[in-house]
Amino acid sequence: MRRLIEKGLMFGNLYRVASPALVERYNRALEHLTGKRTKLTDFHIDLSGYSPEIGDEFDDQLYLNHNGVNRQFILLSTEQRSAPLLNVKFSTSRTILKQFIADNEAQLFALTATDAVAGELVNSVFDISEPSRLFEVAKIRIECDTTSGTIRHAQKLAELVDRFKAEEDGWFDDVLIAEMIGQAKKSGDITRNPVRLKRQDYQQPDFWTAHFGGLYLFQSVEHPAVISTGPKEALGKLPIKYVFDLNDRNQIAKFFDYNGLVEPIVKARGIDAAAILAQKMDFIVIDAAADLGMDLTGLTRTDIRRLARQNAQRLPREYHGLRDLLRWATEGGSWPRITSDDPSYFYSLRAADTPLADLVNMLLANLTPLDIRQLFICHKELFYRLYATWPDSKRAFVADFLAREYQVDKAGARAALFGREPDMKNEVPVSPVEDIVRRVGPWGAVGR
Numbered sequence: 001m002r003r004l005i006e007k008g009l010m011f012g013n014l015y016r017v018a019s020p021a022l023v024e025r026y027n028r029a030l031e032h033l034t035g036k037r038t039k040l041t042d043f044h045i046d047l048s049g050y051s052p053e054i055g056d057e058f059d060d061q062l063y064l065n066h067n068g069v070n071r072q073f074i075l076l077s078t079e080q081r082s083a084p085l086l087n088v089k090f091s092t093s094r095t096i097l098k099q100f101i102a103d104n105e106a107q108l109f110a111l112t113a114t115d116a117v118a119g120e121l122v123n124s125v126f127d128i129s130e131p132s133r134l135f136e137v138a139k140i141r142i143e144c145d146t147t148s149g150t151i152r153h154a155q156k157l158a159e160l161v162d163r164f165k166a167e168e169d170g171w172f173d174d175v176l177i178a179e180m181i182g183q184a185k186k187s188g189d190i191t192r193n194p195v196r197l198k199r200q201d202y203q204q205p206d207f208w209t210a211h212f213g214g215l216y217l218f219q220s221v222e223h224p225a226v227i228s229t230g231p232k233e234a235l236g237k238l239p240i241k242y243v244f245d246l247n248d249r250n251q252i253a254k255f256f257d258y259n260g261l262v263e264p265i266v267k268a269r270g271i272d273a274a275a276i277l278a279q280k281m282d283f284i285v286i287d288a289a290a291d292l293g294m295d296l297t298g299l300t301r302t303d304i305r306r307l308a309r310q311n312a313q314r315l316p317r318e319y320h321g322l323r324d325l326l327r328w329a330t331e332g333g334s335w336p337r338i339t340s341d342d343p344s345y346f347y348s349l350r351a352a353d354t355p356l357a358d359l360v361n362m363l364l365a366n367l368t369p370l371d372i373r374q375l376f377i378c379h380k381e382l383f384y385r386l387y388a389t390w391p392d393s394k395r396a397f398v399a400d401f402l403a404r405e406y407q408v409d410k411a412g413a414r415a416a417l418f419g420r421e422p423d424m425k426n427e428v429p430v431s432p433v434e435d436i437v438r439r440v441g442p443w444g445a446v447g448r
Contacts, residue, residue: 007403014044028147029118049074075117091208103199119144221259253340290394
């Protein structure tokens with residue numbers, strides 16, 4: 001993993017805590033949440049305030065995320081919103097925390113100017129001992145305050161002010177006025193600097209969780225389902241009609257199709273489909289070459305094409321299906337009907353433009369582990385786990401590739417893969433490969 005860290009592909013863009021004032025604020029919040037303090041004077045934290053260095057110090061990488069539910073967080077600055085979220089147990093946690101900061105940015109900016117904000121992503125479940133309990137975590141409420149209780153004191157003062165205004169003889173209630181003055185010393189002037197948070201409740205009906213080997217819950221779609229990365233039989237009875245695992249390729253394809261969650265890459269607007277297909281083929285060649293013990297140092301795209309020609313019979317079916325599709329997209333000819341029984345099928349798809357696109361691309365990465373770029377972008381937890389099992393030659397090639405062709409322009413790489421973002425009028429630019437779109441034939445969506 002050291003190679004990934006050095007290239008900024010792991011633990012990158014964390015927020016540095018080095019000043020004595022910030023370290024002390026962090027320690028007050030940490031003690032408030034966990035009863036512990038760190039002895040470190042220089043460390044880095046993620047979006048939630050988790051620090052890998054402190055995790056090592058405590059020998060507890062889940063010191064802010066006990067049992068993997070109700071994640072706690074420490075905010076020292078609103079700048080943490082640009083940091084990654086590490087040790088993810090629920091795919092929605094990062095989105096919710098980022099949205100919470102955006103929804104309350106002015107208030108949080110004022111609060112973190114002098115203190116740390118400590119809190120928790122709370123749901124009704126504190127221990128997920130069985131898969132069925134995951135269906136009880138569809139709503140998350142964020143509870144937080146500064147270590148000095150600023151929000152709590154402000155709320156109390158607001159209640160006293162309301163009472164003062166409502167009571168007919170409030171001006172003559174010396175005890176009430178004295179209590180208001182005492183409370184204002186703790187909270188400050190809430191009329192000039194309001195600290196009441198605007199939004200603290202968030203829905204999460206659809207999510208991935210690391211629990212039980214990895215599960216995808218789709219509950220808001222027309223045809224709900226759970227998709228397990230492990231054997232579905234191990235889950236027991238769940239309160240949902242359809243439960244699949246990664247071996248149920250036809251059923252997953254139908255699930256995608258019935259809910260309109262995916263589209264063929266060759267029909268997607270705003271991307272160069274041929275380039276994406278060719279790149280996926282290159283990744284498959286690299287994987288096969290690494291398994292054969294070949295030296296991958298300094299390989300160019302020309303070298304990869306040569307390896308593919310020389311070892312065509314050794315390449316897996318994923319490669320040959322994508323090659324047929326690429327040939328059709330660039331040269332015409334007969335339509336290569338690719339069904340879900342074909343190993344290349346899910347490699348030929350991307351998420352459709354729906355609110356669930358990120359979750360769908362994450363599941364597609366799970367179904368297409370040889371596509372190392374999509375794996376890294378859409379499912380980092382799985383990427384890091386698989387990376388540790390690869391031959392060193394493949395690890396070196398992948399790290400160099402990602403640093404060279406993704407890390408330097410993340411937004412551009414995402415646009416090239418997943419399409420351009422809508423403009424201010426919510427209109428997606430016309431695809432530069434419209435000729436491919438016009439020539440798309442019938443798509444074999446589901447294997448028979």
